[in-house]
Amino acid sequence: MLTLENLTLAYPDGESGTLLALDSVDLTVPDGQMVALVGPSGSGKSSLLAVAGALVTPTSGTVTIDDRPVTGASAAERTRIRREDVGLVFQQPHLLPSLTALEQLQLSEALSGTRPRDSRSAAREALAAVGMERAADRRPHQLSGGMRQRVNIARALMGRPAVMLVDEPTAALDQDRSAEVMDLLARLTHERGLATVVVTHDLESVPVADRAVHMRDGRVSEH
Numbered sequence: 001m002l003t004l005e006n007l008t009l010a011y012p013d014g015e016s017g018t019l020l021a022l023d024s025v026d027l028t029v030p031d032g033q034m035v036a037l038v039g040p041s042g043s044g045k046s047s048l049l050a051v052a053g054a055l056v057t058p059t060s061g062t063v064t065i066d067d068r069p070v071t072g073a074s075a076a077e078r079t080r081i082r083r084e085d086v087g088l089v090f091q092q093p094h095l096l097p098s099l100t101a102l103e104q105l106q107l108s109e110a111l112s113g114t115r116p117r118d119s120r121s122a123a124r125e126a127l128a129a130v131g132m133e134r135a136a137d138r139r140p141h142q143l144s145g146g147m148r149q150r151v152n153i154a155r156a157l158m159g160r161p162a163v164m165l166v167d168e169p170t171a172a173l174d175q176d177r178s179a180e181v182m183d184l185l186a187r188l189t190h191e192r193g194l195a196t197v198v199v200t201h202d203l204e205s206v207p208v209a210d211r212a213v214h215m216r217d218g219r220v221s222e223h
């Protein structure tokens with residue numbers, strides 16, 4: 001479960017002012033629930049993901065993952081949280097051109113210190129979870145945009161996260177591929193009991209989520 005309580009994130013703005021990218025945000029995402037986060041450009045959606053994923057420290061308020069405090073944790077603990085508790089998926093997959101799909105996943109495991117043999121079976125399992133087992137040996141240029149995004153999602157599953165944070169996963173995809181990616185995220189959320197937040201501009205994809213939350217001027221409201 002992901003719990004955000006009374007979160008504020010302020011940036012300096014002009015001579016003496018501050019801009020509230022997040023303004024008193026409360027949001028609880030239970031295990032097995034996918035929340036679609038919608039709202040205009042600049043409303044704070046990416047800021048919310050960055051704070052929830054322990055990438056940015058809020059000005060005030062708390063983030064909790066499965067009863068473990070994220071805000072206030074040591075730098076080492078925050079690194080562990082980012083690696084093990086949170087799966088991050090960005091709009092662009094950022095795959096390395098020279099590596100196969102399997103190797104992309106193994107690399108992220110190697111960086112976290114897992115033994116090579118374990119990382120190979122974990123990578124195969126994650127690729128199977130996103131329906132990509134038969135493309136394990138293909139490099140990014142041999143994959144479609146939708147397949148690349150699946151590898152990206154598989155990579156986020158490697159640490160067996162409790163929380164999945166997804167920023168505009170379908171921005172570069174056509175309508176059919178977008179629907180497939182959103183259906184996949186919903187299935188993984190339900191099968192694995194993930195607490196998932198998906199930022200999306202694509203209103204057709206919102207009904208796939210269990211719940212929609214709207215953001216405006218740093219504040220959230222249920223849709």
Ligand SMILES: Nc1ncnc2c1ncn2[C@@H]1O[C@H](COP(=O)(O)OP(=O)(O)OP(=O)(O)O)[C@@H](O)[C@H]1O
Nearest residue numbers: 011012019021039040041042043044045046047048
């Ligand atoms: N590093 C920063 N320094 C100063 N202001 C920032 C910074 N990052 C974001 N902001 C401001 O915070 C507000 C929220 O930005 P954020 O990127 O979270 O919005 P968003 O809803 O994700 O927008 P988009 O849909 O365009 O990605 C905006 O006004 C933005 O200009």
